[in-house]
Amino acid sequence: MGDKMNGTAVRPDKSKLYYPKMPRTWWLQKPAYLLFMLRELSSVFIAIFLIVFLVQIYQLTKGPDAYAAFVQKLSSPGWILFHIATLLFALLHSVTWFQSTAVVMPLKLGEHEMPRKLVFALNIGAWVAVSAVILILFLAFRG
Amino acid sequence: MGEETITLNVTRYRPGEDRAPRTQAYSVPYRKDWVVLDALNHIKDQIDGTLSYRWSCRMGVCGSCGMMVNGVPKLTCAAFLRDYHGQEIRVEPLVNFPIIRDLVIDMNDFMDKLKSVKSWLVRKVEKPVTEGEYRQTPAELEAFHQFTQCINCMLCYAACPVYGLEPEFLGPAAIALAYRYNMDSRDQGRDLRREVLGTHHGVWECTFVGECSEVCPKHVDPAAAIQRTKVDLAKDWFKSVLLPWGTR
């Protein structure tokens, strides 16, 4: 028994407690959990894209014909579908990441914390700008 | 009289007698100003005195009456019957905790974790009373004020799937309170708390699902506290590894 005078509480009898089990499909049971899981899985699609991209770059070491042949392979419906899906997952990652940035690293506006919507908007703006710069540089210098 | 009623489906569990929880349906008056806690009190007073549940202030400051209402962790004193009009209301004990009886869960794990993060002001050197009070600027207070609002209701633990999967995880409220004291200018306990926060079952187990902050009735935002603690700890770690000769 616990000693109430000296401040140790009574703990319940463990043998009579009921321990609920978390179902393996827990992430399918709430929309918020499902969105979380999709966000996590976006990293898989991004990683696969980058490896495929690396393989494409590798073709260049075998000559421009090998590179062109690989690009041709990527025009198949299967690969196009994969890249569309990956683009959607990458956008999910970017949006949720910029939402997180505002939470994880608060910026100061004068004395107070910058509103999260503003931090998010600034991140989106920077992302659009960076993407535009990359696209323009690629169009200009691809040779 | 023909007053409108609403059905509550309430979890019942008798320790030592029941092998598993079951559900019991109760019909209570549907009153527009009633909350789920009022309905539970009506059940206990008028229908079934054997029902067990925790409650106290009935105004959202004590943190006692947390339960699952239609699958969502809520303070039953803040869940209005009128928001469930036309449905049946499922009242279950907070998930991710062992059930003691009916709607009462075992909260000792949480209390132990709260103690382990030293959720109080820690001083390396105590300041004698003769030296006067600790002074804080409004900015210093703002740095941690939001995180003082925690009422230890544990809704965040019920919302956190990581806590459900890994019971040793420190959990949202404990980490948020550790952060509250770390950010308090009067506190000097950051190094001590790092020993607990920096373990595998500390902040690193969190995958930023974010549901803890969604359900928090006091808008503490424990998710933010956890991620900011990760940043602080990572900065400390990189500093200690890359500049081992540096002073802390």
Add this chain to the structure above:
Amino acid sequence: MSSTNKNIEPLWWGLFSAGGVVAAFLVPVHILIFGLAVPLGWIPDTGELFHHPLVKIYLFVLIALPLYHWAHRFNFTVNDMRLGVPRGPLALLCYGGAIVGTVMTLWVLLQL
């Protein structure tokens, strides 16, 4: 020094964060260009740009860092989905995979 310094999780989390930033800002436009525009013929490309040293450094960052982002996230996700994969081998597969990917990226880029 604190005993929690022996825990190297901050390292993986730091790399995860860096990879997440790179993936968030740079990956979508690259999917648009190299996954859709170039294969569909909207923008013809011979890959010549990849020979440039500055571009190679950029490509290393673009490809290698998000692999650590994947590794850390995938490690936790597979555990959370309770797929029965033991923790040690899973971590080795994830972080080891990211390291292997980094070395492969370096190797390919150095050959160009």
